[in-house]
Amino acid sequence: MNQSFARRYRLTKTDEFSSVFGFRRAIRGKWLMLHYQPRPEAHTEARLGLVVGKKQLKRAVDRNRVKRIVREQFRLRRPSLPAVDLVVRLATKPSPLDGKMLADDFLVLLDKLQRPRPKRET
Template sequence: MGNTQYSRELRLLTPSHFENVFKDAIPSVSPSATILGRHNHLSHPRLGITVSKKNVRKAHDRNRVKRVIRESFRLNQHKLPHIDIVVVVKPGLDKHTNAEIFELLEKLWKKLTKRCDKALSS
């Protein structure tokens, strides 16, 4: 299965990292979340998460959603291509259970992987 840690090097840390992904992103979209990906020149994927107060009102709900997203990424990072990823949470995701969020993210990771592989081969 490989290394399943979530260390500092697996995170998008600066605003410029996020801007770089937003600039020329490959999207994977659902009604509750959007995942944007862009190829990087590293040997691993990196993750950034945006959850606005407008979309998820309560802090404990924002924290839970981010925790579930990080855990899903940690478990799936070995399947993902070498890309920078930004997960944009839409309104209503906080109403889902953790299991539903995991299931949604599974589908989005697969869709993003296919699209990134297709973009690389083009």
């Protein structure tokens, strides 16, 4: 099984990020926010985009650490994910910056994404 994080598993263009944010579906965790959009039928793999702003984490080393942690968890779980575009961003500033805590929060968000939602009665 290929465990790489190849370019085809990433959101790279501004339009791709904009379409996911424009779809307006999100799941909020304790520290992370997961925006998602289903991919067209022709595509079968999940893709990931990351947004970690300077407002939440001033130091570049901290921003890069968050991205590295989320990317690694995505890479390990990618084969079991549905065909969706995901954008992960910090919802709140984690203090102190704990890698295990962020990884667990991201895995909880992925579990919520895969769980079928009950239909609302109108």
